[in-house]
Amino acid sequence: MFRFTSSRLLRPALALTATVTTAGLVHRTASKPQSQRNSFNDALWNTTIHPLPAASEASQFSEPSADRAGLEIPEFPSFKASEVRSHDGKKGDRSVWVGYGRGVYDVTEFAASHPGGDQILRAAGGPLEPHWRLYAQHNAEWVLEILEELRIGNLMPDEEWIQEAEDINEEAGPYAEEPIRSPKLIVQGEAPFNAEPELKLLVHDQLTPNDLFYVRNHMPVPVIHPEEYRLEVVDTNGKMLVSLSLEDLKKLPKHVVAATIQCAGNRRNELDAVKKVKGGRWEGGAISNAEWGGARLADVLALSPSSAKTIEISEAHHLCFEGLDTDPGTGAVYAASIPVDVLHRVPDVLLAYEMNGETLPRDHGYPVRAVVPGIVGARCVKWLGRVVLSKEESTSHWQRQDYRSFSPGVDWDTVDFTKAPSIQEMPVVSSICDHSLDGEKKTISMSGYAWSGDGKGIIRVDVSADGGKTWQEAALRKKGSQKRNETYDWTLWDATIKAPANGKTELVCKAVDSAYNTQPERAESIWNLRGLLNNAWHRVDVDKV
Structure with a gap:
């Protein structure tokens, strides 16, 4: 089969040439339409896949495949653009069809479980391309595979449709003012930007350098002028309680807390190897550690009028954080929440404006982000603009239909997001970040990180050089400095272990x-459809010892 790749976006048309020969396929490219344009789908619109006569070869394309996304497939019926537009979710049976390249797809049932919520409905009855340009994560192979599962036909060529699919101002895109990033980061997504450091860089120091701290953005990084910034606190009735400038915030007592922040999807690739999951790619580097400086949220809430403190705050069960980053398609802001009891247990919930003694970088929430020690990174909202005292958790997509985990037996056709609570405290986890062989001494040296949420320190890390048959305890770099239920930063560890006699082995840590x-032995037992909370034993194959 063939793959479509591009330096900007994964688009079928950008990779097709005048003639392409692939295993199991013969297809042709005809001339362009009369209007000459630099179209991302010129070739796509003029390409047809024809299965070879040999059934054994043709049958390999009988199942949905990312390689066929957006191409014309002869075994499917053809629809006029007007037919697709009539299925916009507003008429008759409320069915929703969309187009991508030459394909037509029925997303009616899929819309309810769409990882991006109801934003998919913005493309109802029209082309996906203008919307997918805003969210480059859709260009992943697994997304195209899902799309092909929903195919119902081919789209007949239509000049007006093609123009709509191409209609976008490339120069004024929503990601035009992104910050400069370190070339040492491993980029897992361009728009929005997601990246992690190489694992071995994480164990050099207790604090992760700002430029190597993993980046998880859900939308474009906003441009915020400090002199215009305001932080608002709103009560359960929508009444403004507090409005602070950045300078006002800095006048409050400054507190510093060392805290690790981890993405719920860290080590997702290992779960994906068990069975395909839906979500951005992450190795083991979507976790980092920093010292955060700022005002305590409790001190900001204490500025509320006395009547509000005794009534509205006491009625609140959740603290909802709203960011200033906005969805380029809908204008919606990123939002998440924590139960109010977290604030009672963790006094150092910060509104941070410093990171490792420096001004908070743009990628990490400048000018202010919420830092909730021991809680999943998704609740540590960046570019914080508003705190809402609420009787219920945030109604945002990221709170209600994402960042929840399910049984390995639940898949997208059976999932019900109301049946699982939102992820808050994180489970214990560890990873091998670096290892080396001393051939003369016949030993293997390892180092890594270990961390647990909710303030729980690390009391032990076990390592193995034979896949878990025998174990040895690693040396913790800060064993004596962990306060019970108040240890929010990770523990780095080192170990030297005897190398096995044979030439191949599996290093393991827990x-x-x-x-x-402690950590579960196998990823298979904790597989879930979103690929979250992977804290299985970390394994590294070593070919030559």
Whole structure:
């Protein structure tokens, strides 16, 4: 089969040439339409896949494949653009069809479980291309595979449709003012930007350098002028309680807390290897550690009028954080929430404006981000603009239909997001970040990180050089400095272990936290459809010892 790749976006047309020969396929490219244009789908609109006569070869394309996304497939019926437009979710049976290249797809049932919520309905009855340019994560192979599963036909050529699919101002895109990033980051997504450092860079120091701290953005990085910034606190009735400038915030007592922040999808690739999951790619570097400086959220809430403190705040069950980053398609802001009892247990919930003693970088929430020690990174909202005291958790997509985990037996055709609570505290996890062989001493040196949420420290890390048959305890770099239920930053560890006699082995690590929670042995037992909370034993294959 063939793959479509591009330096900007994964588009079928950008990779097709006048003639392409691939295993199991013969297809042709005809001349362009009369209007000459630099179209991303010129070739796409004029390409047809014809299965070869041999059934054994043709049959390999009988199942949905990312390689066929957006191409004309002869075994499917053809629809006029007007037919697709009539299925816009507003008429008759409320069915929703969309087009991508030459393909027509029925997304009616899929819309309810779409990872991006109801934003998919913005493309109802029209082309996906203008919307997917705003969200480059859709150009992943797994997304195209899902799309092909929903194919119902081919789209007949239509000049007006093609123009709509191409209609976008490339120069004034929503990601035009992104910050400069370190070339040492491994980019997992361009727009929005997601990246992680190489694992071995994480164990050099207890604090992760700002430029190597993993980046997880959901939307474009906003441009915020400090002199115009305001932080608002709103009560359960929508009444403004507090409005602070950045300078006002800095006048409050400054607190510093060392805290690790981890993406719920860290090590997702290991779950994807068990069975395909839906979500951005992450190795083991979507976790980092920093010292955060700022005002305590409790101190900001204390500025509220006394009547509000005794009534509205006491009625609140959740603290909702709203960012200033906005969806380029809908204008919606990123939002998430934590239960109010977290604030009672963790006094150092910060409204941080410093990171490792420096001004908070743009990628990490400048000028202010919420830092909730021990809680999943998705709740540590960046570019914080508003705190809402609420009787219910945030109604945002990221709170209600994302960042929840399910049984390995639940898949997208059976999932019900109301049946699982939102992820808050994180489970104990560890990873091998670096290893080396001393051939003369016949030993293997390893180093890595271990961390547990909710303030639980790490009391032990076990390592193995034979796949878990025998174990040895690693040396913790800060064993004596962990306060019970108040240890929010990670523990780095080192170990030197005897190398096995044979030439190939599997290195393994697992951590134990202060509540004696430990990691599950296999990723298979904790697989979930979004690929979240992977804290299985971390394994590294070593070919030559």
